Amino acid sequence: MNAEPSPFSSFPGRPGNSLLREWTGPMTADLVRSPGAFGLGQVPARLKPDAVTTAVCGFCSTGCGLKLHLQNGEAVNVTPDPDYPVNLGMACPKGWEVLAPLDASDRVTTPLLRNPNSGKLEPVSWEMAMETFVARMRDIQERHGAHSIAFLSTGQMCTEEMALLGSVFKFGMGGLHGDSNTRQCMATAHVAYKQSFGFDSPPYTYADFEESDVLVFVGANPCIAHPIMWQRVLRNPHHPEILVLDPRRTETAVNATLHLPLAPKSDLTLLYGIAAALIARGAVKHDFVQAHTQGFEEFAAFVTPFTPERACAAANLDRAVFDRAVEVIARGRRVSFWWTMGVNQSHESTRTAQALINIALMTGNIGRPGTGANSITGQCNAMGSRLYANATSLLGGRDFTKPEHRARVAADLGVEPSNIPDQQSWAYDQIIDGIDRGDIRGLWVIATNSAHSWIDAGRLDALMGKLDFLVVQDLYATTDTAKRAHLILPAAGWGEKEGTLINSERRIGRVKKVRRAPGQALSDFAIFRLVAAAWGCGPMFAEWSSPEATFQVLKRLSAGQPCDITGIRDYAHLDRAGGIQWPWSSAAGVGVEPATERRLFADGIFPMPDGRARFLFDPPRPVSEPTDDAFPFVLLTGRGTSAQWHTNTRTSKSEVLRRLYPAEAYVELNPEDARRLGISPHSKVTVSTRRGRLEVNAFVTPTVNPGHLFLPMHYDGVNRLTAASFDPHSRQPSYKHCAAALARV
Ligand SMILES: Nc1nc2c(c(=O)[nH]1)N[C@H]1C(S)=C(S)[C@@H](COP(=O)(O)OP(=O)(O)OC[C@H]3O[C@@H](n4cnc5c(=O)[nH]c(N)nc54)[C@H](O)[C@@H]3O)O[C@H]1N2
Numbered sequence: 001m002n003a004e005p006s007p008f009s010s011f012p013g014r015p016g017n018s019l020l021r022e023w024t025g026p027m028t029a030d031l032v033r034s035p036g037a038f039g040l041g042q043v044p045a046r047l048k049p050d051a052v053t054t055a056v057c058g059f060c061s062t063g064c065g066l067k068l069h070l071q072n073g074e075a076v077n078v079t080p081d082p083d084y085p086v087n088l089g090m091a092c093p094k095g096w097e098v099l100a101p102l103d104a105s106d107r108v109t110t111p112l113l114r115n116p117n118s119g120k121l122e123p124v125s126w127e128m129a130m131e132t133f134v135a136r137m138r139d140i141q142e143r144h145g146a147h148s149i150a151f152l153s154t155g156q157m158c159t160e161e162m163a164l165l166g167s168v169f170k171f172g173m174g175g176l177h178g179d180s181n182t183r184q185c186m187a188t189a190h191v192a193y194k195q196s197f198g199f200d201s202p203p204y205t206y207a208d209f210e211e212s213d214v215l216v217f218v219g220a221n222p223c224i225a226h227p228i229m230w231q232r233v234l235r236n237p238h239h240p241e242i243l244v245l246d247p248r249r250t251e252t253a254v255n256a257t258l259h260l261p262l263a264p265k266s267d268l269t270l271l272y273g274i275a276a277a278l279i280a281r282g283a284v285k286h287d288f289v290q291a292h293t294q295g296f297e298e299f300a301a302f303v304t305p306f307t308p309e310r311a312c313a314a315a316n317l318d319r320a321v322f323d324r325a326v327e328v329i330a331r332g333r334r335v336s337f338w339w340t341m342g343v344n345q346s347h348e349s350t351r352t353a354q355a356l357i358n359i360a361l362m363t364g365n366i367g368r369p370g371t372g373a374n375s376i377t378g379q380c381n382a383m384g385s386r387l388y389a390n391a392t393s394l395l396g397g398r399d400f401t402k403p404e405h406r407a408r409v410a411a412d413l414g415v416e417p418s419n420i421p422d423q424q425s426w427a428y429d430q431i432i433d434g435i436d437r438g439d440i441r442g443l444w445v446i447a448t449n450s451a452h453s454w455i456d457a458g459r460l461d462a463l464m465g466k467l468d469f470l471v472v473q474d475l476y477a478t479t480d481t482a483k484r485a486h487l488i489l490p491a492a493g494w495g496e497k498e499g500t501l502i503n504s505e506r507r508i509g510r511v512k513k514v515r516r517a518p519g520q521a522l523s524d525f526a527i528f529r530l531v532a533a534a535w536g537c538g539p540m541f542a543e544w545s546s547p548e549a550t551f552q553v554l555k556r557l558s559a560g561q562p563c564d565i566t567g568i569r570d571y572a573h574l575d576r577a578g579g580i581q582w583p584w585s586s587a588a589g590v591g592v593e594p595a596t597e598r599r600l601f602a603d604g605i606f607p608m609p610d611g612r613a614r615f616l617f618d619p620p621r622p623v624s625e626p627t628d629d630a631f632p633f634v635l636l637t638g639r640g641t642s643a644q645w646h647t648n649t650r651t652s653k654s655e656v657l658r659r660l661y662p663a664e665a666y667v668e669l670n671p672e673d674a675r676r677l678g679i680s681p682h683s684k685v686t687v688s689t690r691r692g693r694l695e696v697n698a699f700v701t702p703t704v705n706p707g708h709l710f711l712p713m714h715y716d717g718v719n720r721l722t723a724a725s726f727d728p729h730s731r732q733p734s735y736k737h738c739a740a741a742l743a744r745v
């Protein structure tokens with residue numbers, strides 16, 4: 001491997017090394033002892049809890065508060081927290097079952113190294129794992145350059161962990177390219193907000209769900225994907241109008257007052273048409289536009305040709321439905337616009353998100369209760385990864401390319417400015433193209449299952465064979481990605497570690513160690529510390545000694561940024577306050593406590609140098625793969641049930657959740673298409689595209705329109721069908737459009 005003395009020789013990883021002792025280390029210390037206060041009825045004696053603590057859920061970005069019922073310090077049960085401001089005592093099935101994935105029989109409990117002779121993964125010690133990691137990555141760097149190694153990370157670990165990973169990799173290991181699954185998910189919202197507002201700032205608070213008189217959901221299915229946010233909508237006392245723009249008649253669309261079943265990827269044209277019609281109706285709040293925005297006149301001129309006829313033709317909508325939508329938005333006093341993956345995952349997603357932002361700005365629906373252009377995030381810590389992962393943005397929402405930003409971070413961290421890269425990382429797709437060209441030879445994948453979730457996964461699968469060294473850090477060695485690894489690092493999961501997550505409304509909440517990780521699995525935080533020590537850059541991160549110490553480092557880095565959190569004292573403060581939304585600056589003054597629900601831009605001032613939000617727009621573009629005679633269907637993908645999470649590595653481990661979703665993959669198709677093709681319900685069909693084919697069960701339902709197919713993303717092979725196409729600004733994949741064919745088996 002390496003002819004030089006092992007870099008490991010200076011590694012303090014001998015028996016007794018504190019870094020390696022974590023699996024026997026203490027559990028969350030600040031447990032509230034309240035025996036018998038749970039009202040749980042008859043709990044088996046074996047599981048009788050003796051204490052309770054709280055944490056936020058580790059699945060979706062709603063960030064529900066959970067009560068963890070403990071026996072001898074270990075969580076034995078979970079109930080929703082009635083006192084947490086997010087969920088007010090509610091939880092979805094995944095929240096109730098959040099402990100189940102930890103007990104799975106296929107948890108990986110030691111590092112595993114592939115034996116080059118047998119080709120098998122074999123258990124090794126952490127010392128051996130770290131020695132191999134450092135030697136192989138260093139060797140690749142020596143032969144192919146410092147930037148020939150890369151990481152792909154996640155929106156599903158704690159902020160402290162993400163920040164440590166990005167910092168160790170970029171400041172300590174000399175790497176440049178690192179991105180995460182947040183690219184698949186929130187890159188569009190990040191770029192859209194940054195360009196329009198000056199900073200990646202979702203403006204809302206969940207109270208807005210209850211305070212709107214009009215809610216417009218675009219490409220979002222909260223009934224399935226964010227069920228507790230939807231519960232907040234149901235608590236709205238104002239009998240709100242609910243508009244849903246979705247090609248499918250989703251569970252959310254069924255509950256709307258008006259469903260716009262628009263043609264896939266016609267959003268941009270339709271939203272420009274709606275904007276033009278609102279302007280024509282005189283629905284513009286000129287005072288607000290004049291005082292707080294820039295570029296409205298150009299925008300108004302640009303959208304003028306988007307007549308109702310043109311918008312309805314592009315979106316295949318009835319004129320009456322279009323007119324009604326315009327009227328409802330124009331008349332609304334508190335209109336909120338919510339979007340999720342139907343917008344973010346498109347070939348022109350950034351401009352589509354900004355089309356919504358433009359409508360909110362011009363109608364003055366921002367900064368007031370019940371308003372906003374509101375991107376709903378997906379993963380439990382998507383927001384943390386946007387601000388603090390040090391992957392594509394420099395720590396604290398800064399830019400790697402700005403010398404003053406690098407200088408500030410260098411000073412705050414006490415590292416040499418020259419240690420901070422002065423270039424942007426490649427985006428996820430560019431890292432993968434780099435593997436194809438041979439520019440990326442070593443890849444470290446953390447808490448994401450790329451082999452299943454990346455677009456055009458067949459290509460990625462082939463390219464993984466080109467890597468000299470693939471490291472996968474996960475809870476399980478059984479994921480599609482882990483099966484390809486040369487080295488597997490066993491990670492502790494949610495509930496087995498400490499740290500914080502940031503939810504959709506910018507609320508920072510705590511995760512606690514209420515379970516011991518199995519075997520020698522370590523928290524991601526501890527693994528990154530081990531890597532730093534083994535690499536020889538440990539001293540650079542001396543101050544990052546624990547998650548809570550790291551939180552203090554991140555506070556310092558946030559000072560003066562729009563995401564300032566210097567006013568949050570420590571973890572205990574988060575507990576006491578029921579989570580705290582950013583920003584919360586120390587400038588508020590000693591003893592001043594943050595209000596429970598806070599929205600941004602109440603003063604109309606945006607984080608631009610001139611304080612004004614921008615109207616941004618571009619002409620709509622054609623999709624990359626239109627349908628044709630051979631592939632006549634549009635293939636849509638997304639979430640199938642509230643019990644399935646992404647690639648199903650975690651949710652499939654719960655017996656309860658398994659009963660709540662179909663065991664076998666299925667495709668939703670319209671009865672008309674089924675009749676035409678002679679497909680009977682529940683029969684086997686193949687869905688094929690130019691890239692692959694998949695055999696699934698037919699689920700015949702009028703909720704999808706004729707000519708459309710919907711595949712839930714949770715089953716193997718879905719992304720072998722999808723076509724790699726990206727938004728040019730955010731480089732987010734367009735998962736929800738490609739041409740497909742359907743046939744009986
Ligand atoms: N149960 C469960 N919940 C989850 C997740 C999960 O895996 N399972 N994942 C979490 C994550 S990371 C995310 S990002 C969110 C995603 O949450 P959502 O975005 O709400 O979920 P999706 O089903 O991916 O997509 C939403 C809708 O977009 C529609 N759509 C497709 N194409 C178009 C289009 O061209 N225009 C419009 N307007 N709509 C279109 C689809 O029909 C779909 O109903 O969910 C989070 N919550």
Ligand SMILES: Nc1nc2c(c(=O)[nH]1)N[C@H]1C(S)=C(S)[C@@H](COP(=O)(O)OP(=O)(O)OC[C@H]3O[C@@H](n4cnc5c(=O)[nH]c(N)nc54)[C@H](O)[C@@H]3O)O[C@H]1N2
Nearest residue numbers: 181185447448449453473474491637638646647649713735
């Ligand atoms: N066709 C299609 N594809 C899609 C989408 C779509 O709508 N359609 N949506 C996209 C979106 S929005 C997203 S967010 C992605 C999600 O895609 P992925 O991130 O690939 O999906 P997950 O199944 O959540 O993978 C997370 C992995 O991390 C592991 N893990 C969980 N917790 C921890 C932890 O604490 N530490 C470590 N080290 N590992 C952990 C899990 O076991 C799992 O293997 O999928 C994208 N792919």
Ligand code: SF4
Nearest residue numbers: 057059060064092095
């Ligand atoms: S809605 Fe999201 S955060 Fe709340 S319990 Fe369900 S998965 Fe967890």
Ligand SMILES: [Mo]
Nearest residue numbers: 184185378379
């Ligand atoms: Mo996502």
